[in-house]
Amino acid sequence: MKADFIQALEEIEREKGVAKEILIEAIEAALISAYKRNFGSSQNVEVEIDNESGDVKVYALKDVVEQVDDEFLHISLNDAKEIDSNYQIGDVIKIEVTPRNFGRIAAQTAKQVVVQRIREAERDIIFDEFISRENEIVTGIIQKLNNNVLVDLGKAEGILLPSEQIKGESYNHNDRIKTYIVEVKKTTKGPQILLSRSHPGLVKRLFELEVPEIQEGVVDIYSISREAGSRTKIAVYSNDENVDPVGACVGQNGGRVKAVVDELNGEKIDIINWSNDPAEFIANSLSPAKVIKVTVNENEKNASVIVPDYQLSLAIGKEGQNARLAAKLTSWKIDIKSESQSEESTDENLE
Incomplete structure (x- = not known):
């Protein structure tokens, strides 16, 4: 030497x-x-x-x-x-x-x-690059398929575990796929990059890509609740009274929300207005159902909601999904009754 x-x-x-x-x-x-x-x-x-x-x-x-x-x-x-x-x-x-x-x-x-x-x-350079991209979207190419889906991200390979996959979604070799980086771990074999298709953060980042008002900070996402592959609720608000946050996210002729729905293979998305008034926020969260009255208990963070009789099944949703997502979105416990059920309870109390 x-x-x-x-x-x-x-x-x-x-x-x-x-x-x-x-x-x-x-x-x-x-x-x-x-x-x-x-x-x-x-x-x-x-x-x-x-x-x-x-x-x-x-x-x-x-x-x-x-x-x-x-x-x-x-x-x-x-x-x-x-x-x-x-x-x-x-x-x-x-x-x-x-x-x-x-x-x-x-x-x-x-x-x-x-x-x-x-x-x-x-390995350290790759780790540093991807650790800084945690909670971001990456696009890759599907390489190997078994229970785990391996995704080529260019300089590294990411792993999509079964728990992070969307139920019913198909993953084909050489398909391009957008995923959300959940976590990056340092191992003796190099960085392990854990990806997700089911994380609520994926929906958030997709809206950020599609909606300039979110990128600019005019519109903010308050919360998201998601049952991946089926339905997502997203609560938004505007920092500018002249900008409608829901309209901005929906886009002209529904173009912006459609781009997100297409990326998620048809997952339904409800976009609702956030409000600092809990009763109003809870009523909005049960969209598309119409709400007659909301009574809130601030101390216990639970709410009683009355809806028209013909809206009860819509408010609860198939297998309780709409009510469940609304509760997750608002972080409130929500009890939903129809108008006639509420009247019966009132009559019983009077007796």
């Missing part, structure tokens, strides 16, 4: 961002292990690589003592003074013990260390 090796390390530093000094330190540490493995494990040694020439030298480190108990670790004061008269008891002396054929071992070891460090650096 001569000057051309140092030049190669400098080239790696420029191209891969791995500091030459870090590589040299790692190579020196690996060479200590290589020397002990090949030439004597009981010695205490130090390896030095010249930063300019690339020359490699191995030194045995020995303590200066009165009486030598271990010739690998100790040197007598008399022998030390023959090397340099200034040595005293307790000093550490470095004696060069570089083997004749150590250059070949050094070259092989250095290559392995450099390759490993480059791989680690590239």
Whole structure:
């Protein structure tokens, strides 16, 4: 390993961002292990690589003592003074013990260390790139299909676990797919990127892509409740009284919401106005059902809702879905009754 090796390390530093000094330190540490493995494990040694020439030298480190108990670790004061008269008891002396054929071992070891460090650096770069994109949308190409769907994201591969897939959605090899990055983990094999198609955050990010008013901060998304593949409710509000938040999200002729629905393969989306009045917000959340009256209990965060008789099944929804999503959207417990049920309860109370 001569000057051309140092030049190669400098080239790696420029191209891969791995500091030459870090590589040299790692190579020196690996060479200590290589020397002990090949030439004597009981010695205490130090390896030095010249930063300019690339020359490699191995030194045995020995303590200066009165009486030598271990010739690998100790040197007598008399022998030390023959090397340099200034040595005293307790000093550490470095004696060069570089083997004749150590250059070949050094070259092989250095290559392995450099390759490993480059791989680690590239993994770190990919991890840093994707960790900064957590909770964002990425587009990739489906590569492998089993229970887990593997998605090629360019520099890395993401994994779509069964729990994060949309029930009933088909995933075909080489299809392009938009997914939401739930989490990025650092592992010994590189970054593990966990993706989702069912996360409510996917809907949020899709609306951000389609609605300029959300990107500009004019319209905000207050909350989202989702049963992936079936239905989503999204509550929005405007920071500008001249901008209708629901209209902005729906778009001209429904174009904006249609783009989101198409991306989610026909998932129904209800967009409703958020209100800081809980009763109004709860009434809105039960859309498309019409509400006659909402009575709220602020302390317990539960609400009683009365709807017209013909709207009861719509308000509750198929298998209770509409009411369930409304409760999730508002974070309130909602009890829904029809007008006639409410009157019966009133009559019973009067009796």
